[in-house]
Amino acid sequence: MGVKERRKREKEQRRQQILDVARELCMRKSYFEVRMEEIAEGAEVAIGTLYLYFQNKDEIYATLCEEGLDILNRLIEEALQEKKDSQARLEAIGRSYLTFYAEYGSYYDVLSFVGMGFKQIGLSRELETRITQKSDAAIARLETVVREGMEAGEITGGDSKEVAFFLWGLLEGLIFIHRRGYMNAWSVDLASTSTKAMDAINRGISG
Amino acid sequence: MGVKERRKREKEQRRQQILDVARELCMRKSYFEVRMEEIAEGAEVAIGTLYLYFQNKDEIYATLCEEGLDILNRLIEEALQEKKDSQARLEAIGRSYLTFYAEYGSYYDVLSFVGMGFKQIGLSRELETRITQKSDAAIARLETVVREGMEAGEITGGDSKEVAFFLWGLLEGLIFIHRRGYMNAWSVDLASTSTKAMDAINRGISG
Amino acid sequence: MGVKERRKREKEQRRQQILDVARELCMRKSYFEVRMEEIAEGAEVAIGTLYLYFQNKDEIYATLCEEGLDILNRLIEEALQEKKDSQARLEAIGRSYLTFYAEYGSYYDVLSFVGMGFKQIGLSRELETRITQKSDAAIARLETVVREGMEAGEITGGDSKEVAFFLWGLLEGLIFIHRRGYMNAWSVDLASTSTKAMDAINRGISG
Amino acid sequence: MGVKERRKREKEQRRQQILDVARELCMRKSYFEVRMEEIAEGAEVAIGTLYLYFQNKDEIYATLCEEGLDILNRLIEEALQEKKDSQARLEAIGRSYLTFYAEYGSYYDVLSFVGMGFKQIGLSRELETRITQKSDAAIARLETVVREGMEAGEITGGDSKEVAFFLWGLLEGLIFIHRRGYMNAWSVDLASTSTKAMDAINRGISG
DNA sequence: GATGAATGAGATTTCATTCAT
DNA sequence: CATGAATGAAATCTCATTCAT
Numbered sequence: 008m009g010v011k012e013r014r015k016r017e018k019e020q021r022r023q024q025i026l027d028v029a030r031e032l033c034m035r036k037s038y039f040e041v042r043m044e045e046i047a048e049g050a051e052v053a054i055g056t057l058y059l060y061f062q063n064k065d066e067i068y069a070t071l072c073e074e075g076l077d078i079l080n081r082l083i084e085e086a087l088q089e090k091k092d093s094q095a096r097l098e099a100i101g102r103s104y105l106t107f108y109a110e111y112g113s114y115y116d117v118l119s120f121v122g123m124g125f126k127q128i129g130l131s132r133e134l135e136t137r138i139t140q141k142s143d144a145a146i147a148r149l150e151t152v153v154r155e156g157m158e159a160g161e162i163t164g165g166d167s168k169e170v171a172f173f174l175w176g177l178l179e180g181l182i183f184i185h186r187r188g189y190m191n192a193w194s195v196d197l198a199s200t201s202t203k204a205m206d207a208i209n210r211g212i213s214g
Numbered sequence: 215m216g217v218k219e220r221r222k223r224e225k226e227q228r229r230q231q232i233l234d235v236a237r238e239l240c241m242r243k244s245y246f247e248v249r250m251e252e253i254a255e256g257a258e259v260a261i262g263t264l265y266l267y268f269q270n271k272d273e274i275y276a277t278l279c280e281e282g283l284d285i286l287n288r289l290i291e292e293a294l295q296e297k298k299d300s301q302a303r304l305e306a307i308g309r310s311y312l313t314f315y316a317e318y319g320s321y322y323d324v325l326s327f328v329g330m331g332f333k334q335i336g337l338s339r340e341l342e343t344r345i346t347q348k349s350d351a352a353i354a355r356l357e358t359v360v361r362e363g364m365e366a367g368e369i370t371g372g373d374s375k376e377v378a379f380f381l382w383g384l385l386e387g388l389i390f391i392h393r394r395g396y397m398n399a400w401s402v403d404l405a406s407t408s409t410k411a412m413d414a415i416n417r418g419i420s421g
Numbered sequence: 422m423g424v425k426e427r428r429k430r431e432k433e434q435r436r437q438q439i440l441d442v443a444r445e446l447c448m449r450k451s452y453f454e455v456r457m458e459e460i461a462e463g464a465e466v467a468i469g470t471l472y473l474y475f476q477n478k479d480e481i482y483a484t485l486c487e488e489g490l491d492i493l494n495r496l497i498e499e500a501l502q503e504k505k506d507s508q509a510r511l512e513a514i515g516r517s518y519l520t521f522y523a524e525y526g527s528y529y530d531v532l533s534f535v536g537m538g539f540k541q542i543g544l545s546r547e548l549e550t551r552i553t554q555k556s557d558a559a560i561a562r563l564e565t566v567v568r569e570g571m572e573a574g575e576i577t578g579g580d581s582k583e584v585a586f587f588l589w590g591l592l593e594g595l596i597f598i599h600r601r602g603y604m605n606a607w608s609v610d611l612a613s614t615s616t617k618a619m620d621a622i623n624r625g626i627s628g
Numbered sequence: 629m630g631v632k633e634r635r636k637r638e639k640e641q642r643r644q645q646i647l648d649v650a651r652e653l654c655m656r657k658s659y660f661e662v663r664m665e666e667i668a669e670g671a672e673v674a675i676g677t678l679y680l681y682f683q684n685k686d687e688i689y690a691t692l693c694e695e696g697l698d699i700l701n702r703l704i705e706e707a708l709q710e711k712k713d714s715q716a717r718l719e720a721i722g723r724s725y726l727t728f729y730a731e732y733g734s735y736y737d738v739l740s741f742v743g744m745g746f747k748q749i750g751l752s753r754e755l756e757t758r759i760t761q762k763s764d765a766a767i768a769r770l771e772t773v774v775r776e777g778m779e780a781g782e783i784t785g786g787d788s789k790e791v792a793f794f795l796w797g798l799l800e801g802l803i804f805i806h807r808r809g810y811m812n813a814w815s816v817d818l819a820s821t822s823t824k825a826m827d828a829i830n831r832g833i834s835g
Numbered sequence: 836g837a838t839g840a841a842t843g844a845g846a847t848t849t850c851a852t853t854c855a856t
Numbered sequence: 857c858a859t860g861a862a863t864g865a866a867a868t869c870t871c872a873t874t875c876a877t
Contacts, residue, residue, distance in 0.1 A: 193375055586816050594796070594804060617791070
């Protein structure tokens with residue numbers, strides 16, 4: 008009985024090991040440049056073993072996306088606990104996203120390809136659906152906060168979806184720029200810049 | 215006499231034809247997925263011909279980047295003509311970027327890889343330098359406008375570089391999100407959203 | 422247990438198979454004309470398999486050179502056993518070289534490019550060093566025999582290196598001529614000619 | 629009338645120019661590495677022009693061989709003038725060959741491929757015949773000298789063809805070794821070594 | 836005669852995936 | 857379950873030769 012359990016646990020561990028290595032590699036190079044052999048080597052398994060845990064290379068990638076979205080959604084949910092004020096709630100979401108980028112940067116890089124390259128990546132419909140759902144969940148959460156803020160009269164700006172999108176866009180863009188090295192090149196600090204940006208936006212949309 | 219001229223014209227046309235096809239393909243797939251054979255087929259030339267016009271695949275890609283940056287910088291410069299007010303100038307730059315994305319979207323996609331994948335792409339130092347310079351020029355232009363606005367007391371927010379970066383980040387992020395299809399999925403309009411975002415930001419940073 | 426052993430043996434066999442085919446082809450055409458595809462076909466493996474055993478085409482070629490030099494050096498060493506007289510020793514070396522050409526002719530052809538084309542061939546420094554060393558070993562052996570003969574008063578002619586080189590040159594040249602078909606065209610026999618040449622030289626240099 | 633002549637002269641000059649460049653290049657790299665474009669550039673003509681003067685790449689190569697053989701035969705003929713003694717005549721031929729290598733080294737490299745690679749090179753039968761004939765002429769001349777020496781009792785060694793071949797082989801081999809850089813590596817001088825070799829051989833075959 | 840842009844077959848090399856053990 | 861050698865399609869790039877001007 009215990010044997011079966013141990014087997015299952017070991018299997019899950021090995022699966023995670025593979026994902027860990029793949030994520031690490033996707034952080035350093037483009038997905039297209041990561042080779043299955045590298046993943047196998049890093050995870051200390053044979054190439055063939057990768058195919059016991061994942062249907063193909065794309066599924067590994069998609070699984071990373073899913074994991075990343077899970078983390079992001081969890082971070083957002085945690086950050087929203089006990090925050091009543093709309094401004095504070097928005098700021099909490101923003102901070103979650105920056106934390107996600109800072110602490111789970113390898114997931115971020117993977118995720119930034121979602122949607123872009125997915126038309127070309129062969130994925131099981133099931134996995135694609137899950138990713139789309141989780142992706143939507145994050146946006147939906149943000150939009151809800153904005154809408155509630157508007158209903159409470161704490162936020163102005165008309166359409167809650169539009170406001171949600173430009174808040175998201177601001178963060179996404181800052182990270183995009185940082186990731187590509189422009190901030191370092193110009194000696195600009197991401198944390199400071201995003202704080203100021205959030206403040207400015209908050210002033211601009213406060214009711 | 216005219217023969218030489220015509221030859222030169224034809225050569226330039228064919229070069230453009232190759233770039234047009236390459237740009238179109240880079241828009242639909244990742245750079246890594248575009249094959250030289252496809253470009254050749256699309257441009258109706260033999261594969262070898264591509265190598266008469268460009269040293270290798272990377273040079274084609276880099277040339278696209280350079281062209282894109284030239285267009286963007288021109289659009290920005292044109293938009294800034296006759297705008298005296300800082301708010302108007304910032305808005306003009308923002309609109310230039312959106313126009314660039316709308317009208318030259320295929321360039322945008324190519325450019326969004328700049329910095330990201332460049333470490334892996336083998337480019338002549340000369341070309342790489344040109345691209346970096348042109349990339350910096352766009353940022354520098356934005357920062358100058360912000361700084362002048364601060365000096366004129368029309369803009370607040372402390373560091374001009376930080377403000378410039380979050381303005382850029384906002385636009386970059388909105389386009390990023392739009393490009394990945396989220397706006398369409400949520401029935402959100404890019405133009406409307408970005409106008410509102412710029413307004414909010416302007417309110418937030420106006421002195 | 423036996424499985425591992427058998428695998429190793431099979432791998433070595435396949436490696437030899439590839440080298441055999443490559444050597445055969447290098448014998449019939451110039452190295453530059455031999456295509457990887459031909460080698461693969463001849464060895465009845467896929468092209469990709471070649472790259473499992475050798476880093477690239479040049480390494481296959483270099484390995485052939487190394488193998489050839491090993492055989493040559495072994496033949497020379499064997500031939501020198503139990504020969505006390507300088508004349509006999511020189512003759513033994515000469516005969517070794519002719520044997521090498523006769524029995525391992527395919528190696529000879531490969532080796533005759535060493536030094537000539539090597540500047541153009543991209544080799545690992547390690548392999549290049551090994552080849553140079555083994556190449557030098559053969560010459561050094563010959564020179565030693567000549568020098569010892571001079572010290573024993575059995576050989577005259579002044580400089581041992583010069584004498585060693587012209588002995589080597591004689592053999593090299595005879596084989597060169599034979600290999601190019603001139604001897605057959607003129608109905609001249611290599612064995613007979615080289616015996617006479619060695620005799621004449623021996624008379625010319627005997628103390 | 630003069631126009632036609634000038635045209636013909638110019639054409640011959642251009643042909644020579646092409647051959648000069650090709651020879652120079654064949655000296656520095658293997659024939660297979662020399663590109664038609666390089667030859668065209670060096671000769672300051674268009675690629676297409678090469679094909680007005682030669683049917684294909686191989687014909688350029690073969691023409692170089694032919695020219696080389698012409699020079700060699702002329703040198704030998706000149707050297708044999710007024711030499712009565714067999715020893716002197718043989719020495720004269722040897723010296724011719726060394727001179728040929730020293731002064732027309734670029735031809736030598738080209739010639740050393742004759743016979744070796746010719747099966748693979750597509751040549752007009754006419755040109756191939758001419759080359760074979762000229763190649764044979766050099767050997768025949770040597771053999772004649774040896775035979776006359778034997779008839780005069782100045783040379784011993786049995787078969788004149790065999791003796792001729794080992795004399796030729798000696799020179800060929802020494803140059804072969806020198807050309808591949810071994811003599812330089814071992815600080816051995818070609819001129820000195822070949823003089824000693826000829827002396828030794830002469831002693832060995834003198835009647 | 837001269838040009839040189841264009842061709843396209845063919846070379847080397849890579850890597851996701853399979854399958855016999 | 858795990859292995860990893862083998863596969864072979866596909867990618868980039870080269871270069872002798874042609875042909876319209």
